[in-house]
Amino acid sequence: MKIGFDNEKYLKMQSEHIRHRIDQFDNKLYLEFGGKLFDDYHASRVLPGFAPDSKLLLLKQLSDQAEIVIAISAKDIEKNKIRGDLGITYDSDVLRLMDSYKDQGLYVSSVVITQFSGQDGAVLFKNHLENLGISVYLHYNINGYPSNIPLIVSDEGYGKNEYIKTTRPLVIVTAPGPGSGKMATCLSQLYHEHKRGIHAGYAKFETFPIWNLPLKHPVNLAYEAATADLNDVNMIDPFHLEAYGETTVNYNRDVEIFPVLNTMFEKIYGKSPYKSPTDMGVNMAGNCICDDAVCREASCQEIIRRYYTSLNSLLKGASTEEEAQKIELLMNQAGINIQDRKVVGAALKRAKETGGPAAAMELDDGRIITGKTTNLLGASAALLLNVLKELAGLDHELHIISPESIEPIQKLKVDYLKSKNPRLHTDEVLIALSTSAALSTDARLALRQLPKLNGCQAHTSVMLSDVDIKIFKKLGVQLTCEAIYETDQIYH
Known part of the structure; x- marks a missing residue:
């Protein structure tokens, strides 16, 4: 297989960058970890040379400084939400993830149940975890989230959430899947840490889109194809462009929520440490591409594969025509078709x-x-x-x-x-x-x-x-x- 990505360089650069970010705050960083910590096969397909367990190897390099908090939404527990790639419920996956991390020598300190409002399934799951000797914390629904900032950043908002006790400088907040409340967990902890006189920091680790690749680079288009069901759209980060005059790529949800996050930072810290969504990220993957042509070709193949997956899903009645149409549009933007x-x-x-x-x-x-x-x-x-x-x-x-x-x-x-x-x-x-x-x-x-x-x-x-x-x-x-x-x- 042709190699387009330098995995050793990536592990070195990424771990150094995260350590540098920890040092920017009071030796306390809450890192929202998006995507999969291991078995990241999408990344390995579009960046040939990227090891599927790269993120895991990265965390193992930081294991003496890091602990993991797993977030799961009470709503997902209640409706028995399934992980599509594994066919197991999110609550079962929390147990699987804990075993997997521990087997790799990583410290999982606790589980936080988010969006809690007394759901029976969430209570049963909490009791089950506690019977296993696992620390569990509850974070509650906040009316008007995320727009009602005065309420959110107050003792009646984040202040009502249970404070998660952590002991290490780097706290990795991860989850079984999207919508689990990782970001809200991080921000709630910043509020509680600030009340305790600790100037903790927040950062986001998402591999895609790669911020320092062009907007229409096939690697970034492949990410849009992979998230076509979520309707994510890559876009130029307008806040970064205004602040630095530099063109970077982010995705619509982060760009849309940034003004709210920025105001929350100002309410907590008195001043925001970030000027753009790109500033919040710590991803170094774009700096480790060693053969752009190889990654372009691999990403084009991934887009076509995603197109076929969407057509198969449509035939099974599991998706809509819009999803397939969106990926077809991405194929046109990349200048490719199925005959490629x-x-x-x-x-x-x-x-x-x-x-x-x-x-x-x-x-x-x-x-x-x-x-x-x-x-x-x-x-x-x-x-x-x-x-x-x-x-x-x-x-x-x-x-x-x-x-x-x-x-x-x-x-x-x-x-x-x-x-x-x-x-x-x-x-x-x-x-x-x-x-x-x-x-x-x-x-x-x-x-x-x-x-x-x-x-x-x-x-x-x-x-x-x-x-x-x-x-x-x-x-x-x-x-x-x-x-x-x-x-x-x-x-x-």
Whole structure:
């Protein structure tokens, strides 16, 4: 994979910059941490070389100075809000996150339940955490938030929130997802710290949009595509331009809320430490791009992938046409179309030739391998085997899984598990290949090629099952699918 981002430089610059920001205040900084602390695959796709766990490695460098506070909204607990990428509720994810951080040697000091107004589910969750020995704090709804500043910055506003006891200079405020109240938690703490005579600071760590890249740079356009469902829009930061005469990029929600934040800072401190939303950020990612062309190309591919994701979601009834239309507009701004994704044309051509579902994968060196649907295998499973044989230098006519070993699996699926589809999915093919590898040198050689699929591009002429999509994701394959069902059934 071509590298466009210097991860080592990033970790060094970023940790130094955060330490410098801590020193600007009374050795106390509340850092709102947006996005994912680990498994940040969007960043690794658009900035090739960015490690998915870069933020985690960064925090580990600061672990002696940092503690983590996890914010979760009582409203999200009450309605059992689900994390779309993991399929678990936000409250369950809080427990998962705590375990993950602790396993990495990071100190999680407490959980804060925000927007609390007596919700039964939130009370139960609070009791559950406390029974586990976890410190829990409550932050309440404030009438007129965020516009009623006199009430918000008073003993009847932030003053009613429970003060979160922290012991370290850097307090990372993170959450299971957006809308959890991270910023409000930070500002509430600033109010309480100020009353205690501590001049604590606030900063925001968001990787995207990258403030010192052009507004229409593909990396920033890819961020808009990723947040099309939230209707986020990148824009020039007008406050930064006015204060410094420098053009920087931020997104609409931060620009819109800044006058309110600035007034809050003035009410708390007497003077605001920041002149613009860009000033609040601490992101150094833009300084660590080492090959702009590589990042541009990777980001263009990400925009096309997001476009296909939106079309698939629309077909499932999980999104609106506006989302797909917005990403199509972003593709036009980037000067790209679906044909710029080579595997699309290859998969559709193979499907037309065979008269059935087909799939294609582009390897790192540009080779494109295809697979078709057969009596034994689905198109994605056939593609997987063909790619592994290609990478292993094996003849494509060679059976690395014997048809005789596939038939008992089909019998199990249809006769005993009552499946209507006898063809093997990708997970079943990998299990069969693993079994064959015990006796076959060729199967063993093919199996060893799996790590080489990480970062490869793939496309299928029909929508895949959730099982196949998850397998490709686990292998690191960057997959897109045509928004077409394989059958004309209504229920899928």
